[in-house]
Amino acid sequence: MENFAASVRQAELALRDLFEPTPLQKNDHLSAKYGAEIWLKREDLTPVRSYKLRGAFNAMRKIVATRGTGHFVCASAGNHAQGIAYACRHFGAQGTIFMPVTTPRQKIDKTRIFGGGAVEIVLTGDYFDQTLAAAQEFARQQDAIFLSPFDDPDIIEGQATVGHELLEQLGTAPDLMVIPVGGGGLSSGLARLMAERAPGTELRFSEPEGGTSLRAALQAGEPVTLPTVDNFVDGAAVARIGALPFQELSRFAPDQVLAAPEDRICRTMLDMLNVEGIVLEPAGALAIDVLDDLGDIRGKRVVCICSGGNFDFERLPEVKERAQRFAxxxxxxxxxxxxxxxxxxxxxxxxxxxxxxxxxxxxxxxxxxxxxxxxxxxxxxxxxxxxxxxxxxxxxxxxxxxxxxxxxxxxxx
Missing domain, CATH: 3.30.70.260 (ACT domain)
Incomplete structure (x- = not known):
């Protein structure tokens, strides 16, 4: 059987039809601050400004190769929707994207642009759970293919291409990698890849304090549903870690998962914007934000995954306010x-x-x-x-x- 690292490499090669590897950049500002060698994997610089395109493309290319062009369905208010829309346009496939009625117009418009004429957007449900149920029922009725944002092996494999790229770019294994966690697609894919290709690299995971679904699952020994979630970090605020991702992530200890306070994330976002000119969404700043919580990392080579940059600047006053309160x-x-x-x-x-x-x-x-x-x-x-x-x-x-x-x-x- 083909090992995971080899299949990820094939997925990464196929991705070159869409975009070149995202940059891996040494950040002098952060390196000087922590006395370490801090590298940023800039997933905010994909065509859809997040890593989600990788998994969407990988899952879709395999289905198209075996079944021909299909009808793809997803439920998302953000980056997964944009990745699916972009991949549908690339493959000339039909896509139906369900989004909550409360989705900001900017995200709806961007998804429509990425999809061109290939996708239809359906606004339904005040809450995401309602939107998800409607999308899954539609897929059953239409005999369409529902693509989960993280609970799918081909999605996970596609997200793992982030790791293949950065290892090739760095030329060696880092001492430590910090990975943001939402539903677990990216984190489980990278954990599995690094176990094969760089087993000596330490891994740390970063979740928003108002949505620590991975830590809760590790403490319970199985996925659990959080009673409440703070949706400020909308790209990673997930009430329940994915079942497939947890199979890979269950080997980690709860203290390897760090909780990033939402107000502190705002300070990190402003710091990266004002000092480095890097625009990150809240989920995209998760890995950088927990550098303060890693203990002594002086002299270490550390890679932080910047997972996305889809930030609506209408939220900037709120981000500034929360950063001031934290400080x-x-x-x-x-x-x-x-x-x-x-x-x-x-x-x-x-x-x-x-x-x-x-x-x-x-x-x-x-x-x-x-x-x-x-x-x-x-x-x-x-x-x-x-x-x-x-x-x-x-x-x-x-x-x-x-x-x-x-x-x-x-x-x-």
């Missing part, structure tokens, strides 16, 4: 303000020279003599916030910091 440079308070002349002036006099009010909104009078005010403060250094709180305490102002109170922040901010 301690922006906080929100509900202030209990006395209802008397001069009370506001008394508060303003407590602000430091670098403190700035970014939000001020009366909420209600909580009592005859006091009112509640929502106030947002920005500053230049996190220690300024501690000093402000000390001054508020000394002057007897009542306040509540709601910056990290998820329920109140969603209601008020």
């Amino acid at each position: 301690g440079l922006k906080r929100y308070f509900v202030l209990r303000l006395p209802q008397r002349p001069g009370a506001l002036r008394d508060f303003l006099e407590l602000l430091g020279p670098d403190d700035d009010i970014s939000r001020f909104e009366y909420l209600k009078k909580s009592a005859r003599n006091f009112g509640s005010v929502l106030i947002g403060i920005e500053t230049s250094r996190p220690e300024n916030m501690a000093a402000l709180c000390d001054r508020l305490d000394a002057k007897g102002f009542g306040y509540r910091d709601i910056t990290h109170d998820q329920i109140l922040a969603e209601l008020l901010i």
Whole structure:
């Protein structure tokens, strides 16, 4: 039987009909920061700006080779949809792509462009589970071929071509590889390939803190469904790791999976944008973000997989806001303000020279003599916030910091 590495090599050769290998770039900024040799595998530079095209193309080419042109169906609100659309156009195959009604127009338009006249987009369901069920039922009724984003051996094989390319480009095995995890297609493919081609390379996996489905599965010994998922990292926020990927990933320990806080990911995205001019979507920044959590990596050769760059710049204000909150440079308070002349002036006099009010909104009078005010403060250094709180305490102002109170922040901010 052909081994996995050999089949991945054949898949990688076939991919050259679509695009050249994505760059593997040594990053001087990160290398200097960590005292290591940090390389970035730039999957944000494929024709669809993510690695998902690899698996879609590989699965489709095998089906077309054996059955002829078929009718392909998928459910996706993002990168998988774009990869399927691009591959359908390449093979001249019919594609039907189901997307939630809530999908941003930008993603719908990009998918339509990549597919040309080969794909039809169906908007259905407010939630992805509804969209997925509709797509699978449609595929059954039409006798079409449903392509999962990660629970398919040919999809996994295609994603593993990332590893074949980077080993050829690097010319040697890295000491450590950091891989982002969503449903597990990329991570399981790379884990299997590296076990054959570079067994001495350590692997670490990065999941969004609000969607640690791999870690939960490793702790339970089987895939489990998370009760809630934070969808901010939309390219990797998956409630349940894929069954096929878990078969490969089950050999790893839970402490080899690192959780990346969503607000810190925002800081990483801004850092890469402002310092390096690299545009990454939240999932694309996962591997870089956990470099802080790897311990001492000085002197090591480390490869981070930058999985995608489909970032909607309309989200930039939110990303900046969350990055500031993580850095301690922006906080929100509900202030209990006395209802008397001069009370506001008394508060303003407590602000430091670098403190700035970014939000001020009366909420209600909580009592005859006091009112509640929502106030947002920005500053230049996190220690300024501690000093402000000390001054508020000394002057007897009542306040509540709601910056990290998820329920109140969603209601008020």
